[in-house]
Amino acid sequence: MSLEWGREEGISRVCLSDQADLSIAVELKPALLQLLSPRPRVLSIDLSATTELHISVIQLIWAAAREAHRHEVGFELHLPEDKRIRDSLLEIGVTLPSSCVPQIVQEPAA
Amino acid sequence: MSANPIPPGANDQFRAAFREEALDLLRQLEALLLGLHEENTDAEHVGSIFRMLHTIKGSGAMFGFTILAAFTHHLENAFDCVRCGKIPVSRALIDIALECSDVMRGLVINNDAGDMEPRLSLGQRVTQIVASASPEGITALPEAEIVPAQEPAETRAMRLWRIHFAPGPDMMRFGADPLLLVRELGRMGALQSTMDLAKLPVLDEIDPTCCYASWDLTVETDADLVHLRDVFLFVEDTCELSIEHEPSPASPQSPHQSVASALLAPAGGSLEPANISTNKDAASEARTARGGRLEHGVPENSGAIRVATTKLDQLVNLVGELVTVQARLSELALRNDDVDISAVAEEIERLSAALRESSMSARMMPIRDTFERFRRLVYDLARDLSKSARLSMEGCETELDKTVLDQLGDPLLHLIRNSMDHGLEQQEERLRVGKPAQGNLHLNARYSGASVLITVSDDGRGIDAARVRERAVERGMISADASMTESEIFNLIFEPGFSTAKEVTDLSGRGVGLDVVRRNIESLRGSIEIASTLGQGTAITLRIPLTLAIIDGLLVAVGEQYFVLPLANALECIEISRDAIDNANGKHLVNVRGDVVAYVRLREYFGISAALPEFEQVMLVSTEAGRYGLVVDRVLGDCQTMVKSLGRMYRQVNELSGATVLGNGSVALILDPHRLVQECIKGALTPLRASARSPGRPQSEPRSGPERRSADNSSPKIVPISQKPASEGAPGVRHE
Numbered sequence: 125m126s127l128e129w130g131r132e133e134g135i136s137r138v139c140l141s142d143q144a145d146l147s148i149a150v151e152l153k154p155a156l157l158q159l160l161s162p163r164p165r166v167l168s169i170d171l172s173a174t175t176e177l178h179i180s181v182i183q184l185i186w187a188a189a190r191e192a193h194r195h196e197v198g199f200e201l202h203l204p205e206d207k208r209i210r211d212s213l214l215e216i217g218v219t220l221p222s223s224c225v226p227q228i229v230q231e232p233a234a
Numbered sequence: 235m236s237a238n239p240i241p242p243g244a245n246d247q248f249r250a251a252f253r254e255e256a257l258d259l260l261r262q263l264e265a266l267l268l269g270l271h272e273e274n275t276d277a278e279h280v281g282s283i284f285r286m287l288h289t290i291k292g293s294g295a296m297f298g299f300t301i302l303a304a305f306t307h308h309l310e311n312a313f314d315c316v317r318c319g320k321i322p323v324s325r326a327l328i329d330i331a332l333e334c335s336d337v338m339r340g341l342v343i344n345n346d347a348g349d350m351e352p353r354l355s356l357g358q359r360v361t362q363i364v365a366s367a368s369p370e371g372i373t374a375l376p377e378a379e380i381v382p383a384q385e386p387a388e389t390r391a392m393r394l395w396r397i398h399f400a401p402g403p404d405m406m407r408f409g410a411d412p413l414l415l416v417r418e419l420g421r422m423g424a425l426q427s428t429m430d431l432a433k434l435p436v437l438d439e440i441d442p443t444c445c446y447a448s449w450d451l452t453v454e455t456d457a458d459l460v461h462l463r464d465v466f467l468f469v470e471d472t473c474e475l476s477i478e479h480e481p482s483p484a485s486p487q488s489p490h491q492s493v494a495s496a497l498l499a500p501a502g503g504s505l506e507p508a509n510i511s512t513n514k515d516a517a518s519e520a521r522t523a524r525g526g527r528l529e530h531g532v533p534e535n536s537g538a539i540r541v542a543t544t545k546l547d548q549l550v551n552l553v554g555e556l557v558t559v560q561a562r563l564s565e566l567a568l569r570n571d572d573v574d575i576s577a578v579a580e581e582i583e584r585l586s587a588a589l590r591e592s593s594m595s596a597r598m599m600p601i602r603d604t605f606e607r608f609r610r611l612v613y614d615l616a617r618d619l620s621k622s623a624r625l626s627m628e629g630c631e632t633e634l635d636k637t638v639l640d641q642l643g644d645p646l647l648h649l650i651r652n653s654m655d656h657g658l659e660q661q662e663e664r665l666r667v668g669k670p671a672q673g674n675l676h677l678n679a680r681y682s683g684a685s686v687l688i689t690v691s692d693d694g695r696g697i698d699a700a701r702v703r704e705r706a707v708e709r710g711m712i713s714a715d716a717s718m719t720e721s722e723i724f725n726l727i728f729e730p731g732f733s734t735a736k737e738v739t740d741l742s743g744r745g746v747g748l749d750v751v752r753r754n755i756e757s758l759r760g761s762i763e764i765a766s767t768l769g770q771g772t773a774i775t776l777r778i779p780l781t782l783a784i785i786d787g788l789l790v791a792v793g794e795q796y797f798v799l800p801l802a803n804a805l806e807c808i809e810i811s812r813d814a815i816d817n818a819n820g821k822h823l824v825n826v827r828g829d830v831v832a833y834v835r836l837r838e839y840f841g842i843s844a845a846l847p848e849f850e851q852v853m854l855v856s857t858e859a860g861r862y863g864l865v866v867d868r869v870l871g872d873c874q875t876m877v878k879s880l881g882r883m884y885r886q887v888n889e890l891s892g893a894t895v896l897g898n899g900s901v902a903l904i905l906d907p908h909r910l911v912q913e914c915i916k917g918a919l920t921p922l923r924a925s926a927r928s929p930g931r932p933q934s935e936p937r938s939g940p941e942r943r944s945a946d947n948s949s950p951k952i953v954p955i956s957q958k959p960a961s962e963g964a965p966g967v968r969h970e
Contacts, residue, residue, distance in 0.1 A: 146406065149442035156437060179413050180406060180442045187437040216416040217427025217449060 129155045134165035140181070141173035149180035156188045166198035171220075172205045182218060189221035199224050248409030252297040254540065256342045259286055260335055261606065267331050268609045270323055280323070283331075284313040288464050290338065296414045296468075301353075302341040308357040309334045312364050321364060329617070330359050332610065392423070392456050394480035400448035405472040407443050412473075416449055418465045423455025452480070543636060546597050553586070553593045554784055554876035558895050560586045561873060565897030587874060590784055597637070598780075601679045601688070602630035604639055608650055612675055615654040622661050622672040623654060629679035634686055638778055641758055642688070645751040649690040649774055650675065652748065657694030657772055667769065669693065685760075685802075686780055691773035697766040699723045706732070724764040728752040759891045761908060763858070777858065777908070779891075787875040787894075789902065790853060790866040792836045793844025796902035797866070798875050798894055803907045805854040805861065807869055812848055815865075824852055824863055833863030834914050839889075855907040862911045877904060889913055 127148055129138040136159035140148060159167060169185055171177065185201070192199040200223045204210055213220070263286045270279060287310040295303035309331055315321045337353055397419070401412045419425055427449055434446040453462075462477050463470070560582050567575040605627045612625040634642070658664075658673035665671055678689040699720050706712045706726045726732055730749040755762050759779050766772040787798035810824055815835075822833050833852055836842070844867070852863040877892040884890065891906040 146443065153437070153440060153442050160437070178411065179445060179447060183431070183434055183446055184437070184440060184442065186431055187434055187440050190434075191437045212417070215420055215425065215427075216413060217429045217451070218413065219429060 127151050127155065129159060131159060131164060135168055136160065136164035136166070137168045137170065139170040139173070143176040143178075144171070144174045144181040145176065145178045146180050149178060149184055152181060152184050156184060156191075160188070160191055160195070160197065163195055163197055166200055167192045168200040168202075170202040172202045174204045175206060175209065177204070177209065177213065177218075179218070182213075182220065186221055193224065249297050249299075251409065251540075252293055252299070253342055256290055256294065256299075256302075257339065259290055260339050260342065261603070262286060263290075264332065264335050264610050265606055267328055267335065268613055270328055277317070280313060280316050284310065284317050285464070285467070287313055289467060292418065292465070293468060294342075295418070296411055297409065299341065302338060305334070305341060305353055305357060306338060308360040312360050315364050324363075327363055330356065330363065332613070334360065392454050394452060394454050395459075395462060396476075396478045396480055397451040397453065397462070398448070398474065398476045399451065399466070400474035401445035401469070402472040402474070403441075403444045405469055406445050408469075408472060410469045410472070412445055412447065412449075415465055415469065416451065419451060419453050419462070422457045422461065422465075423453050426452045448474070541596070546593070546636070549593045550597060550784070553590050556586050557590060557784060557874045557876050558897075561895075561897030562899070563897070583874075590874060594635070594784060597635050598633040599636050599639055600631045600633050601639065601642075601686075602627075604642055604646065605630055605677050605679070607643070608646065608677065611647065611650060612654065615651065619654060620660065621654065621658055623658055623675055624672050625675050625677070627677045632679035632681060632686055634778065634780060638758055638780075641754060642776075642778065645754045645776065646677075646688070646690065648748065648751045653690060653692040653694065653772070657692040657696075659695055681780075682777070685777050688776045688778060689773050690776075691771060693771040696768040696770055696772050697724055697727070697764070698768055699766075702726055721764070724766060725762075727764070728762065756888075759906065761858070761912075784874060784876050785904075787873050787904065788853070789870040789873045789896070790836075790851070790864075791868045791870060792840070792866050793842050795840070795842050795844075796870075796896060796900060797836065798873065798902045798904045799853060799855065799864065799907065800891075800904070801872060803855045803857065805856055808852045808854065808863075809849050810852050810865065812846060812850070815850065826854065826863075829861075831861055831863050833865050834910065835865040837865070837867070839910075839914075855911075857908045857911045859908075859911050859915060862907070864905070864907065864910070875902075875904060 126141050127138070129136070131137070138152070138155055138159060140152070144152075156167075167188060169188065171185075189199050189201070191197075199221065201220060203220065263283065266279065266283050266286065270283070287306055291303045291306040291310055294300075294306060312321070312327065312331070316323060316327070321327070334356055337356060399412070399416070401410075405412065416425075416427060420427075428451075430448045430450065431446060433448070434440070440446070455462075459477060459479070466473065466475055560579070563575070563582060564579045567579040609625055612623055615621075616623040653675055658675070659667075659669070661671045664673065674693045676689070676691045678687075678691070680687050703712070703718070703723050703726075706723075706729075707714050707716075709732070711726060711729060711732070712718065728748045728751065732748070752762055755776055755778070761777045763775045763777070764772065765775070785798075786801040788801050788804050790797050790799055808824070808826060814824075822835065823830050824833055825831075831852075831854065835850075837844070837846075847867050850865050850867060851869050852865050853869065854861055854863050873896075875894040878894060879892055880887070880890060889906055889910040890903050891909075892904045894902050894904060896902050
């Protein structure tokens, strides 16, 4: 299991992999707080490489999504790639926040 | 991007805690299985077995022991059928269940261990038992180790249940995972589930170890309320739970459909917390409704915690050091004749004594668990040897130091195996000699002073002293004309390589084992006694000290040499004049209010040469051999003594059980009165014993005794500390 995070060009990224369990959650909270302060343009959470999601991690993702929403920070979530993980969460009524990234309006070409 | 490595799983501690709990549960399970007979199908007994299996399965799955959970599921199914009266309790079922418990133990210790084939085959046998006895027959045999879903029972009515489940803040801290519980409900039938995060605080205020989510669930299943509650068995006290039955079953939509929209909902909509009301009263009523059921979960206030043995050992060691320092302080106060220091020293003495009592009592454990382990052994041996045997126990609450208990397992195992193999007869033989068909093996533990006596007795054929003697002569251990008491003959069975067995079996007969028993018991500073009547049975009694760490002692001195006599053995002290000793014509006897008591002069025994006092003190002690006197120069008073083991050089010195450091820094030897007296008795019989030895056999180290000791400072076994050569380091006792 691992947790990687950083900020690049106004996008705060956090990437979880393997089993995202309680011990990851303990590390994830301060990481999220740092990533949201100062406010980034987008908070991006990548769960694509996770094989298991603990409820403590899910709670933090929800809280981060709400925080982002409250401060008009874009929120991007990459769901686990493994369909079984996604299905197993759905089966027990566990939902994850949806991505909500503000569209960048392209200047019309001159 | 910066990488933050996560420390090794915080879940490890929960898994370790689960292992401990599960091993405890398996021990209880084994005891319950062994208490189950065809005749004993008490519903509560069977229910307890079922719940224990359910607990092991549920919590195993919760902590990631998936193979264990899958394996346990088969046995749980079987006992569910027994519980419902679908299959009867049978010997075959008990045997398989016991085999399963062994496999489960292996899986608890190492989740990935072992070959899968035997497990699958065992699982199949369980399923076959269920299938063969069930009218409907259960045809599905386990093909792989996948946690099986609850098989749909067409015959049972499907009902709709509404469940509100709100984990308490502490639930995850106890290692429980709410998602696993909800998943388990999903396995019981069609589940519709909605998670509510209304109570989720803002990110900054979240405690990651707390669960803020709650669930509203509907499940359509044939399972009854008991089965549904069983899912939450472990966490009911740390969550809000209500389970209500809906009168008419609904047709729940696919859970995938119901939540898919939520998953894809726009952030704004889905981020609004739902308004969920909780039903605390209903939860508490529901908890009350459980009444009378056996609980295996975390008790509300158990008043007990698990502490690692190493921590207790450390505590006892520190207390031991404190006792030594306290003795130094008392000595200092006495030497300086300072009233104030004396008062402080007395206070510290009182406190350290209380601390010692408390820390030692924390290490004391009842012998019950050690005894209970042998139920299974006797059951298995009886089956393997085609004998009928019953194990009875007495004094299971007798407490012993954990270190001692840990070392008792092997000796008791050997003794029980010997009793089962050589002691108890086959049923036909027992009936022929007028004994009940079922043999009885009895374990008894009782206190005796500072020792515990543990007896392993059987009502079998007993030891044939003549045969033992004959065999000993054949093996050249004794000469044919040796004069030996029955007790000495019996003791020969503890000699290395001795066996009277006509044939060597898997269990015993090779003559390996009983000598190890004696060695183990002696390493605990214990002793063994055998009593046997031919045709009636044998009783082997182990005398074991209560603790190995700190004892109450009486400090005595001979010349400049100090000894500590365990207070538990001391009876009284009387004075004897030098004239009385001189005029006794070498007879070491003293008249104690009309009773003649033999005594040992430690001065002579240990060869201590020092000025003779006008009066000597006779310390009367109780020993296995009766009341004896130990003559010393001075009795200095009681003391707390931390027992330090003696070095290798002193290993053969039976009369001493250790040494301790006194307040003035000098070393005192701790006497073992039982052995001291035994050695004296043996010493008195030395000529007989010497003649009993075969001339062809190299004579073993002669035992010590007063005759060989008197004023012999060069004795290889006892070297008075005061006369120890300086090169070996003062004061001549190595502390380990």
